[in-house]
Amino acid sequence: MMNYTTNKTMPVKLKGVGDGLRITIDPTQSLDLLKEDIGKIFKNLGHLAINAKIVIDPGENGTHKELISTLGKYLKNTFDVGSVSGLSPKRSAPEERIRQHDINHSWEHYRSDVLMLAGRIRSGQKVSTKRHLVIMGDVNPGAEIFAGGDILIMGSLRGAAFAGQPDKEDAIVFALDFRPSLIQIGGFVGTGAGPSKLKIAEFAHVEKDIIVVEDYLKTNPFGKMPWPDKR
Amino acid sequence: MEGKIFVITSGKGGVGKTTATSSIGAALAMAGKRVAVVDMDIGLRNLDVVMGLENRIVFNIVDVVQGKCKLSQAAIKDRRINNLFLIPASQSDNKDVFKSEDMVRLGKRLKEEFDIVLMDCPAGIERGFENAVAAADEALVICTPEVSSVRDADRIIGLLYARSITPKLILNRINPAMTANGDMLNHEDVTDVLSIELIGLVEADDNVIVASNLGKPLVMINDSKAGQAFIRIAMRLDGHEDIPIQVPKSGSTFWRNIGSKLGFK
Numbered sequence: 433m434m435n436y437t438t439n440k441t442m443p444v445k446l447k448g449v450g451d452g453l454r455i456t457i458d459p460t461q462s463l464d465l466l467k468e469d470i471g472k473i474f475k476n477l478g479h480l481a482i483n484a485k486i487v488i489d490p491g492e493n494g495t496h497k498e499l500i501s502t503l504g505k506y507l508k509n510t511f512d513v514g515s516v517s518g519l520s521p522k523r524s525a526p527e528e529r530i531r532q533h534d535i536n537h538s539w540e541h542y543r544s545d546v547l548m549l550a551g552r553i554r555s556g557q558k559v560s561t562k563r564h565l566v567i568m569g570d571v572n573p574g575a576e577i578f579a580g581g582d583i584l585i586m587g588s589l590r591g592a593a594f595a596g597q598p599d600k601e602d603a604i605v606f607a608l609d610f611r612p613s614l615i616q617i618g619g620f621v622g623t624g625a626g627p628s629k630l631k632i633a634e635f636a637h638v639e640k641d642i643i644v645v646e647d648y649l650k651t652n653p654f655g656k657m658p659w660p661d662k663r
Numbered sequence: 664m665e666g667k668i669f670v671i672t673s674g675k676g677g678v679g680k681t682t683a684t685s686s687i688g689a690a691l692a693m694a695g696k697r698v699a700v701v702d703m704d705i706g707l708r709n710l711d712v713v714m715g716l717e718n719r720i721v722f723n724i725v726d727v728v729q730g731k732c733k734l735s736q737a738a739i740k741d742r743r744i745n746n747l748f749l750i751p752a753s754q755s756d757n758k759d760v761f762k763s764e765d766m767v768r769l770g771k772r773l774k775e776e777f778d779i780v781l782m783d784c785p786a787g788i789e790r791g792f793e794n795a796v797a798a799a800d801e802a803l804v805i806c807t808p809e810v811s812s813v814r815d816a817d818r819i820i821g822l823l824y825a826r827s828i829t830p831k832l833i834l835n836r837i838n839p840a841m842t843a844n845g846d847m848l849n850h851e852d853v854t855d856v857l858s859i860e861l862i863g864l865v866e867a868d869d870n871v872i873v874a875s876n877l878g879k880p881l882v883m884i885n886d887s888k889a890g891q892a893f894i895r896i897a898m899r900l901d902g903h904e905d906i907p908i909q910v911p912k913s914g915s916t917f918w919r920n921i922g923s924k925l926g927f928k
């Protein structure tokens with residue numbers, strides 16, 4: 433099964449708070465590894481990182497001022513973030529309120545990058561976006577759709593779908609009527625007899641390096657997330 | 664009143680464009696319209712053969728465009744049907760002898776002379792298609808109940824929409840017995856994917872081959888199911904949109920009436 437919230441082996445975690453972003457780091461890891469992981473996350477954020485207010489949380493033990501200022505410089509230089517600060521050791525009452533706010537209203541501060549289209553994509557037509565792709569309509573055999581993130585088809589998918597391009601392997605491809613001729617997620621390709629012929633909502637995702645297609649409502653992949661989070 | 668130009672196209676070859684052009688043209692002329700059928704398949708002309716007019720060709724469409732003759736000199740009057748004229752393709756040139764602008768100019772003149780102009784488009788999506796579509800006001804897409812034909816028709820439909828033309832669909836060579844057995848796509852499978860207005864379902868019919876070999880209009884063979892289907896298509900194009908679309912049924916002479924709204928989903 434996929435783990436959608438956090439990954440225990442990951443030294444850096446990202447979360448939206450109040451008016452900015454908070455990254456939790458494991459200060460016992462090497463600076464290079466931290467930079468590398470932060471870099472990956474911020475690259476995915478794209479323009480959301482620009483001018484953002486960043487709080488770096490090194491966890492329970494110590495303040496790690498030097499580490500935070502080094503990472504702060506790196507973030508400002510590489511991703512144009514607005515401000516970087518450490519976490520004050522004791523949370524003040526207002527901040528406590530921000531955390532509450534976070535769980536109930538975090539989406540107000542999020543902006544997902546989505547290309548949303550209505551209509552039919554026909555044979556020989558190609559839709560390509562760096563963002564997520566939502567199509568209210570059908571994708572015909574012989575059509576091709578590409579997205580940097582997820583692909584959601586509110587209709588039947590019979591053409592070829594390339595999600596998470598080039599290397600986002602946690603992307604999904606969803607369709608109300610899932611009959612693609614080919615699926616690619618990140619670098620993984622699936623063809624042929626995968627999808628069932630039933631007209632049920634199904635989705636494809638990568639699991640242990642292969643593309644798996646499952647009944648969306650039965651699997652309910654995102655229903656298990658503890659709170660709504662940005663895609 | 665100015666006439667209207669229809670292009671008859673399919674993407675895939677051999678699905679019945681020429682058959683449809685000659686049959687619909689004949690039916691409209693028999694209904695009193697002044698009709699020109701134009702063979703746009705430059706280099707591979709055969710509309711003249713299907714219509715039994717191959718021995719009457721002196722000038723062709725390339726001659727008209729290049730100013731070597733008048734439009735009236737190239738338009739061959741049908742032997743049997745009044746008001747029906749063929750403008751043949753040239754057999755020796757190739758498809759890029761003229762440009763889209765030439766066709767637009769020719770189209771204007773054709774619309775002054777005729778009520779309805781039917782352009783028989785070559786297969787493919789290249790120059791020949793571009794030329795045939797350039798002057799068209801409307802388009803009829805011919806498709807057979809085969810996956811490859813549907814795929815090509817879909818491509819053509821996208822290209823037509825890109826030129827602000829909303830095409831209508833004719834499904835040709837339906838084999839009712841195979842459809843009933845599930846061995847052939849049914850018209851709903853096809854309209855599901857193509858999602859354009861259906862204006863006719865034409866059965867596979869040996870009379871098509873007989874008519875073409877005799878150079879006799881299919882629509883004049885009274886017991887030809889395909890001929891009758893083309894007549895109904897012509898009537899629908901001529902404003903009788905209420906004529907219901909009938910689904911070919913195997914083993915009986917009865918039709919199942921699906922009503923006219925089903926075609927457009």
Ligand SMILES: Nc1ncnc2c1ncn2[C@@H]1O[C@H](COP(=O)(O)OP(=O)(O)OP(=O)(O)O)[C@@H](O)[C@H]1O
Binds near residue numbers: 678683866868889
């Ligand atoms: N309804 C039908 N029933 C039986 N045979 C048919 C039918 N329609 C077309 N045909 C046959 O299929 C062949 C191809 O038809 P036609 O020449 O009209 O196709 P086309 O689309 O014009 O082909 P091309 O792309 O080569 O110009 C011909 O031999 C014709 O007699």
Ligand SMILES: [Mg+2]
Binds near residue numbers: 682704709783
């Ligand atoms: Mg032809």
